[in-house]
Structure formats: structure tokens, C-alpha cells
Amino acid sequence: MLRRNFLKNTALSSLVVGLSPLAMYAHYKDIIIGHGTHRYKVDLNWGALNSSFYPVNDCHEMVQDAKGRILLLTNHTKNNVIIYDKSGRLLEVWGTEFPGAHGLTLKDEGGEDFLYICDNQRHEVIKTTIDGRIIMVLPYPKESGKYESADQYVPTETAIADNGDIYVADGYGLQYIMHYNAQGELLNIFGGKGEGDQFFDNAHGICIDDRDPSATTLLITARAQNKLKRFSLQGEHLTTYDLPGSYICRPVIHRDHVYLATIWSGNKDQGSGYISILDKDNKLISAPGGIQPIYENGLLQPMSQAVKVFHHPHDVCIDEDDNLYVAQWNSGKTYPIKLERV
């Protein structure tokens, strides 16, 4: 009797063990960063690759193409462009001719995706197909009369209007914004280095803002000044948004919100970055990795980093599920981190 019970108990217990090993595990609690309506879990390993074969230096920018793939631009000439699927699986690499690869903008033109790459070392903007075939090269704007040599022109970002016009921000050069037509003919030049509203220091990022159907405008970062500036498409200054303490790289608009990788904060200490998220009124409502945004009398209080998830975020890409992919500059040659919206 005892023996039969013993065997029965043993078998049943073993069955339980065998059938449900997962129930034996206690789970770690996942941290959640960000504030209010925009909070995220952190996937630190999303973009990790074998660096012996798929190395990166600085991960500068990321975009999502029509197929839903996530493209990463790095200044490592073994593979300037690294393409993942949304789960972080490597799909494709290309690009060996962009030693100063910095800016990456994607534009659907007539149903086909094209890329615009800003190269700091080549002092050029290069338009390519989605698989890297070169379509057009924009050299330094000698015709503007503002530049004596290509070395003075260090383009950081482009923005492409619906009519194909190309805006180029010379963020590391003389701080001008160039406005070309789709054929690469220079139409206008505005900005330049300075402290006034219509000037920049530094004009690191630019995007087209068509959230207001009555007026399409440009949003341009003045990173060293911790400001986001709105200009008309003709280059007239309209509004300045102060983001004290936030060294914002480029604005990326997704639905009604503006997302900005914030490379440093506060006293510009090393490794002090986070992400800034503005709502439709361009108010800072969430800062994943940063402190709680607080407005007093309509003024944003100085921002700083709260937790050391990021070192130097340089760009953020948002997918259709509102997840974020963050590329980082000078962060130990690490690969992009994914933030999953909760």
C-alpha cells in the first residue's frame, strides 16, 4: 500500500515537474521608463550583432522603409547601412563609400523608397535607392557664395518635401540651411551661425512638419542652444521652442508627436542622454531616460538624465506600433536599443 502510494506520488510529482518547467521560474521585473502616456520597456539587446563581422562605430540614424524594415546608418565603411526586421534580426547590409555617414532620411517618391545620406567627410549629400545604388550627389553649395571650400560644408541632415524639394542642414559647418529643388538646383539659403532667432548653433537636424494642414513648415534643431525652431518653407523664422538642458539632435514626427534623441543634458556631461517626446502642441510630455518634465508658468524646467539607459542617443525611429529604436553616437560601439511601448 505504502509502496504503491509512494510510486503514485512520485509519478504524479514527476509529471508536474515534467509538464510545467516554466512555472518553476520566478521572473525578474521589467523596468519601465518614460512618463505619462508614453512609457516603455527597454530591450537592450535588440540590435546586437557579432561585431567581428558586422561592426559599427557611431550609430547615427535610423529609418523605417515601406517593407517595415529598420535601416541603421553607421560610419563604419564595412557596412554603412545595416537593415533589420522589427524583431532585430539582420536582413541585409550594404555601403562601403560613406566614411562620414551621419544623416539618413527616407522618402517615398512615386511609390519607391529613396535614401538621402549626409556625409561629414565627403562634404556631400548622396541620394540612393533603398539597396544602395547612387542616384544623385549634391556637393557643397559653391553657388550660394557663402562657402569658399568644401571643407566648410559639413551637412548633418536633410528633409524632403512632398514636391521633392530638398532641405539640407549644414549643422557642423557654417550653420546654413540649403533649399534645393528635386533636381539639385539651389533655390534658397537661410540661417547661418548666431544667437538670434533666425540663426543656429548648431543646426543639427531638420524635418518637415505637416501636422497643421493649413501650413507645412520646417522644424530645425539648434542643439547647442537647446532650442527647436520653426521656419516657413521659404526660410522665415516663425517660433522657437525652448528645451532647457536638452541637447536635441533631430526632430522625427510620428502621428502627432515629435521625437528627439537628446544626446546630452544638463552640463553636457558625457553619457547624459535620453529621449524627448513632444505632443501636438510641442510641449515636452515624456522623457524616457530623463527626469519628469515639469512646466512652471508655461516654462519648461531644466531637464537632465534620470537613469543611465542611454549614453549619447543620436536618433530615434518610430514604427507603426509606436515602439522606438534608438541609435547612439560614441557609446562604446553599441548597437541600437529598442523601447517597446507599454
Next chain:
Amino acid sequence: MRCCLQLFVMLICASWGCKVAPIADADLKSPPSEYRRMSAYAPQGLIQLSTPQVAVDSSFFVNQCTIAASSGTADTWITYTIDGSIPTPQSTLLGPMLQLQSSATVNIRAFHKDYRASEIVSLKIRKLTDRAHINRISVDPAPAQQYSASTSILYDVLKGTSNYSQGGRWLGFQADRITMDITCQGAHLSTLTLSILEDHGSWIFAPQEIQVFADEEPLASQRLETPVTAHSSNTQMIEVTLPPSNYDRLRVVVKALDSIPPWHPGSGEMPWFFVDEVILE
């Protein structure tokens, strides 16, 4: 029939490699630690808190010094010590404002149950008891234009914050040697202190040596160690002990590092030197 069932189950379990032994109830409820697992996401206890934002009205003071600290994150608490020890989660809680009336080394640290404790913010605050009045300081060379102010800021007993580019509270120099000529009311002095900024990320380095002269005679000097790794932004007070005597004029020669050390991205370049106060006691 029952035997067959038992045998069948045991065979299945054996094929899965299960231990055929009774499991105590206690083990089923709280598994041993080697059975914990992570999800795909960053877990509690991995990421570190950033250092809290600390503001001091002035690190050297006559009556009282006020320190304010905030973390900017919900459910974070900040503790501090004033004896130089490392703050723990159970150390004295730092409220919105802390007022101190004596010299101290104040160590401040932030804690949160989901994150690792922050690095320690360490402040040296100094009560000035026998501060001698300074009439005038002239400097050579002149400070760099973008970090310039009247030399009177060197003796206004107002300390610059580590945000050196704002406020006109710092004088910044990029030179191998900076000379300061100080005239003061004749007083019995024994210490000269320079309050300086160190911020390697901005190429600002502490000097290698400070020499003090009176009427061209060397009085005293203080050598500092060349840093071997990057230091984050911090302010320092460098004390030079003088032979106790009456002085009404002193010359301070600040010798910058010969060049930025090799481990720094600016290796070989001339470092910056930032000073915001000279104190004679």
C-alpha cells in the same frame, strides 16, 4: 492498469530527464534562485540611477550654506552624510533643502528600488572664519573673451556653478602659465585657496602646480597629480599653506599641465584653466 499508467508516466518523465523524486511543497511555491529568468527587457536592478541634481548657494560661506538636491524621478529618495562616509539607503534623508553652518564634506546619493544606486555627489563646503579682504587682483594673460568677467568675481565670495559657460562667474584661460597679482589689506595670512573647475569633457584641467610669491621671493607651492582617467565635472579648492606672516601683496603663478594627457581625445593640446575665487585666510 494503474501500474501501466504509472510506468508510462515514469517513462515519459525519464525521457524528459526529470528527477524522479518527491518535490517538497515549499520548493514549488518559491523556486531556488538559479531558476529565475529574464524577459527580453531590462530588469530591475540592472540600470544605474543618474547622479541627482545638486545646487549649492556657495561652497564657501561666512554664516550658512544651503544645499538643494532633486532626482526628478518619482519614488527616488536621496540620502547624505557629512562625515565623508558613503551614503546608504538608510542614511539621513535629504529634504528639499539642507542648511549647514560648519565646514564639511557632504556626500549625496540617490536610491530607487528598481535601479542601482547613483554615483556619489561629493561637495566640500568651507566656512570662512578669518577671511582677509582682497582689494584688487590683476591677471596675466587676460582671460579668454568668451569666459571673461571682471577680476572682482575672484573675491566676491560667490561660487560659480559647474555650468561654466553661463553667469560670468568664472574666468577661463588657455595658457601654460597664468599670473595673478593680489593686493590685500595687510593681514596675518597662513593659507591661500584657489577655487577651480575640473571638467575633462570640456578640456578643462586642474593645473600641475600653484606657486605663491611675495616681493619676488618664493613662499610656497602646491603640486597636483596629473589625472590618469577622465574626471566628470567637479569643482575643487586647492589650498596652499603659506609661512604665517603679514602680507599685503602676493603673486600667484598657476602652471597648467604641459599638455592634455595622452588618454584624452584632446591629447597634446593646451588645456583650459578655470578659476572663480581666491581666498586668503
